[in-house]
Amino acid sequence: MFPELNNLLNTTPDRAEQGKLTLLCDAKTDGSFLVHHFLSFYLKANCKVCFVALIQSFSHYNIVGQKLGVSLTAARECGQLVFLEGLKSSVDVFFRAQAEPHPLQFLREADAGNLQPLYEFVREALKPADDGQAAWRCPVLLVDDLSVLLSLGMGAVAVLDFIHYCRAAVCWEQKGNIVALVHDSGDAEDEENDILLNGLSHQSHLILRAEGLATGFCRDVHGQLKILWRTPSQPAAHRDRSLTYQYKIQDKSVSFFAKGMSPAIL
Amino acid sequence: VTASKGAGQGSRRTLEMESVWGLGGLVLLRDSVEWEGRSLLKALVKKSALCGEQVHILGCEVSEDEFREGFDSSINSRLVYHDLFRDPFNWSQAGEALPGGPLGALRALCRRTEPGPVTIALDSLSWLLLHLPCTTLCQALCALSQQHSPLGGSPPVEPVRVLGLLHMELHGPGPMGALSSLAQTEVTLSGTAGQALAHILCQRPRQHPTHQTQCFSILPDFSLDLQEGPLLESQPHPDPHIPPVEPTTHLTFNLNLSKKEREAKDSLTLPFQFSSEKQQALLRPGPSQATSNIFYEPDVYDDLDQEDPDDDLDV
Numbered sequence: 226m227f228p229e230l231n232n233l234l235n236t237t238p239d240r241a242e243q244g245k246l247t248l249l250c251d252a253k254t255d256g257s258f259l260v261h262h263f264l265s266f267y268l269k270a271n272c273k274v275c276f277v278a279l280i281q282s283f284s285h286y287n288i289v290g291q292k293l294g295v296s297l298t299a300a301r302e303c304g305q306l307v308f309l310e311g312l313k314s315s316v317d318v319f320f321r322a323q324a325e326p327h328p329l330q331f332l333r334e335a336d337a338g339n340l341q342p343l344y345e346f347v348r349e350a351l352k353p354a355d356d357g358q359a360a361w362r363c364p365v366l367l368v369d370d371l372s373v374l375l376s377l378g379m380g381a382v383a384v385l386d387f388i389h390y391c392r393a394a395v396c397w398e399q400k401g402n403i404v405a406l407v408h409d410s411g412d413a414e415d416e417e418n419d420i421l422l423n424g425l426s427h428q429s430h431l432i433l434r435a436e437g438l439a440t441g442f443c444r445d446v447h448g449q450l451k452i453l454w455r456t457p458s459q460p461a462a463h464r465d466r467s468l469t470y471q472y473k474i475q476d477k478s479v480s481f482f483a484k485g486m487s488p489a490i491l
Numbered sequence: 492v493t494a495s496k497g498a499g500q501g502s503r504r505t506l507e508m509e510s511v512w513g514l515g516g517l518v519l520l521r522d523s524v525e526w527e528g529r530s531l532l533k534a535l536v537k538k539s540a541l542c543g544e545q546v547h548i549l550g551c552e553v554s555e556d557e558f559r560e561g562f563d564s565s566i567n568s569r570l571v572y573h574d575l576f577r578d579p580f581n582w583s584q585a586g587e588a589l590p591g592g593p594l595g596a597l598r599a600l601c602r603r604t605e606p607g608p609v610t611i612a613l614d615s616l617s618w619l620l621l622h623l624p625c626t627t628l629c630q631a632l633c634a635l636s637q638q639h640s641p642l643g644g645s646p647p648v649e650p651v652r653v654l655g656l657l658h659m660e661l662h663g664p665g666p667m668g669a670l671s672s673l674a675q676t677e678v679t680l681s682g683t684a685g686q687a688l689a690h691i692l693c694q695r696p697r698q699h700p701t702h703q704t705q706c707f708s709i710l711p712d713f714s715l716d717l718q719e720g721p722l723l724e725s726q727p728h729p730d731p732h733i734p735p736v737e738p739t740t741h742l743t744f745n746l747n748l749s750k751k752e753r754e755a756k757d758s759l760t761l762p763f764q765f766s767s768e769k770q771q772a773l774l775r776p777g778p779s780q781a782t783s784n785i786f787y788e789p790d791v792y793d794d795l796d797q798e799d800p801d802d803d804l805d806v
Contacts, residue, residue: 341582382621386580393577397554423660424621426524428552455527466685467525 226265226293227258227479233452233470234431238270243363243400246392248429250422252409253437254448258474260369261286263404265293268300272401273361275350277343279311279373292477305361307350311373331379340379340387348394351401364401366391371425372408372418381420388425409434430455435472445489446471450481515650516636516675519616521657526680526687529553530709532612532656537562537713539610539652540569547600547611551575551593551618558614561713573600579622593622597631609651611635616655616670617662625666632673686718 231237249259257280264286267274278286286308287297300306309328318332328346331337351364374384388405395401407422426432434451452468470481482488518535522528540546540562546569550558555572562570573589575596581588589596597619600611613619619628636653657670659679671677679690686706694700706718739746748756760766789795796802 339580339582344582385621389576389579390582393554397556397577420621420661423524423658424617427522427527427617427658427661432524453525455524 226269226295227262229481230262230479231266233468233481238266241267241270241272241362241402243402244396245402245430246388246396246425246428247402247404247431247433248425249404249406250409250426250432250434251406251436252411252434254435256406256433256435257281257369258479259433259435260367260404260406261289261293262479264297264367265290265295267365267367267402267404268295268297268305271305271362272365273305273307273351273363274300274365274367275307275309275347277309277311277347277366277368280369282312283308283310309346332377337379337383339383340374341390344387344390344394347391351395351399353399364395364399366395366401366403366405368403368405370406370408371421372406372410375417375421381417381424384421385424388428392428426455438471445473446487447474448472449484515652517632517653517655517670517673519655519657519670519674519677521659521677521679523659523680526682528656528678528680529614530713531678531680531689531707531715532614532654533558533561533713534709534715535654536570536610536612537566538715540566542608543569544608544610545569545571545605547571547573547609549573549575549596549600549611549613551579551613552615561711563712593619594627594631597623597628597635601631601634611651611653613653613655615658617658620657620662620666620670625669629669629673632670636673 226238236242247263249256249263251257251259264274264276268290276286283297290297297306297308301308311329314327315329315332318327318329321327323333326342326345327333328343330342331340347366351366354360371384371388374387375381388403391403395403405425407425408418409422410418412418432451432453432455434453435448436451437448438446449469449471452470454466456466469484471484471487472479472481473487520528520532520535522531536546536548548558548570550572554576555574558572559567559570573596574587575589575593578585578588579593581592589599591598616628623631632653632655636651655670655674657667659667675694677692677694679692681688681690687708689705689707690702691705692700692702708716708718710716745752794803
C-alpha cells in the first residue's frame with residue numbers, strides 16, 4: 226500500500242468505500258504497482274479478498290506483498306485471501322476428470338461461450354460465512370489482468386459478462402468492491418481489447434490510468450497517473466473529477482508529484 | 492426544467508430541450524467515459540414521472556437500487572423497473588431472471604396494457620447492442636416506438652417516448668448509423684473545463700433537421716439546470732456521419748431569378764440558335780471581306796529567290 230496514493234484518492238484502509246468498481250489501466254508502461262497497492266490495501270483493511278492472478282505466480286505477489294507489509298501466505302492460511310493461481314491451475318485443467326468443474330474450464334473447451342465457471346468460483350470464494358463469523362469487513366475481487374482472458378480466446382463481451390455478474394454478486398449483493406486491470410495496447414486494430422476497456426470504463430466508479438511518458442524512458446519520472454472519478458450518484462460534483470500526476474516507483478513505495486515537478490529536476 | 496435566468500433566452504432554450512423531451516419516438520443519449528449520460532437519463536425520467544406518465548426502465552447496467560437512488564418516493568412509485576442487471580442469462584438458476592433473456596425483456600415492453608403516455612428508458616442500449624444483433628435490436632426499437640393499443644390498434648394511443656443511453660466508444664459507425672437513422676432526436680454529451688454540453692440534433696419528419704448546443708448541469712435531486720452561456724449554434728457538427736452544411740449554399744448558379752433577371756435571360760440569343768438574320772449575314776459577303784488585302788514586306792536580309800520561293804524550306 227502506498228500512502229501517497231491513498232492521499233490522492235482521499236481514502237485509508239479504515240474508511241474504504243464499498244460497492245465500487247475500480248478500473249486499473251496501463252498504456253505503454255507496467256501498471257502492476259497499482260495491483261500490488263490494492264492487494265495490500267484491502268488485506269490491511271481486513272477485507273476478504275479473492276485474487277484471480279493470471280499473470281504472475283503466488284510467490285511473486287507474496288514477495289512484493291512482504292515489501293509492502295502484508296503476508297499473503299498468512300492471509301491465505303487464515304482464510305482472508307483466496308488465491309487463484311492461473312499459471313498453475315491452467316495446467317491442472319488438462320489433468321483432471323472433465324466432469325469436475327474448474328474455474329478455468331474455458332481453456333479446455335473449443336468453443337467456450339462464457340466464463341460462468343470462473344464467476345461461480347468467485348461467488349463461492351466470497352460468499353458470507355455460514356457460521357455467523359463476520360470476521361471480514363467486505364468482500365473484494367481483484368483480477369490481474371482481464372486482457373489475458375482475451376489472449377486465451379475469450380471474447381470481449383464474455384469478459385464483460387463475467388464482470389457484470391461479479392458486480393451483481395460482489396458490489397451489489399454483498400456491498401463489496403472489484404478492482405481489475407486491463408492493458409491498453411494503444412493498437413486501434415485490437416477491437417476486442419478496446420471494447421473491453423471502454424465497456425469496463427463505463428461501468429466503473431474510479432479509473433486509474435498509468436501511462437508511460439510520451440517523451441520516452443526517464444530515470445526520475447517513470448510515468449504519469451490519470452485519476453478519473455465517475456460518480457453518477459454525485460452529479461453536481463463535475464469539477465476536479467480528473468487529475469493527472471507523475472510518479473516514480475521506488476523500492477518500497479511510489480512517490481507522486483505534479484506534472485513537471487519531479488524533485489530531480491527542481 | 493428550470494432555466495436559470497433570462498426569460499426570453501430561457502424560453503428559447505427550454506423550447507429546444509422540450510423538443511428532446513416532448514417528441515415521441517426514439518431519443519438517443521450518446522455519452523462518453525468522461526461525460527457520463529446516466530444522470531441526464533435520470534433527469535429526463537424524473538421529468539416524465541413528474542408529468543404523470545408511466546415510466547418503464549429496462550435496467551441492464553446498474554442495479555435497481557442504484558438507479559432509484561436520488562429520486563424521492565413519489566417519483567419512485569411511478570417507475571417500473573425491469574431488472575435485467577441481476578441475472579441476465581439465468582446463470583444463478585434462482586428464478587430471478589427475466590424470461591426470454593434480453594430480447595424477451597425488450598419485446599415484453601412492447602405489450603403495454605395501461606392507457607396514457609408512456610416513457611421507456613433503456614439503460615443501456617449499448618448493453619443490448621453488445622448482446623443482440625443490430626438488425627434485431629433495430630426492429631425491436633421500431634416496434635417499441637410505434638406500438639398501438641392492445642385492442643386492435645384503433646384508436647392509436649399516445650406516442651411512446653423511448654430514451655436510449657448509448658456509449659459512443661463501444662460501437663462502430665455501422666450500428667451507430669443504424670440507430671441514428673431510427674432516432675427522432677440525438678443528444679451527444681461532451682464538455683469543456685468542467686461544464687457539460689449537450690449537442691442536440693432533432694430530426695422531425697418532413698422538416699429540416701435542427702442542431703443546437705446547450706450548457707447544462709444536473710442537480711443532486713436529478714432536476715435539469717439549463718445554464719447561461721453562449722448558444723453555440725455555429726459550432727462544427729460533432730457528428731461526422733451527418734453532412735453539416737446546407738447543400739444549396741455553394742452552388743455556381745442561381746436557383747431563384749427575379750422577374751427582371753428572367754426577362755433578360757429570355758431575351759438573350761444563344762450562340763447556337765440559328766435565325767434568318769444570322770443566315771443572311773453569313774450568305775452575303777460583307778464589305779470588310781471585299782476590301783481585305785494581305786500586305787507583306789520582306790526583311791532586308793531575306794534571301795528571296797524568285798525562281799525557287801521555297802528554297803528556305805530546305806526540301
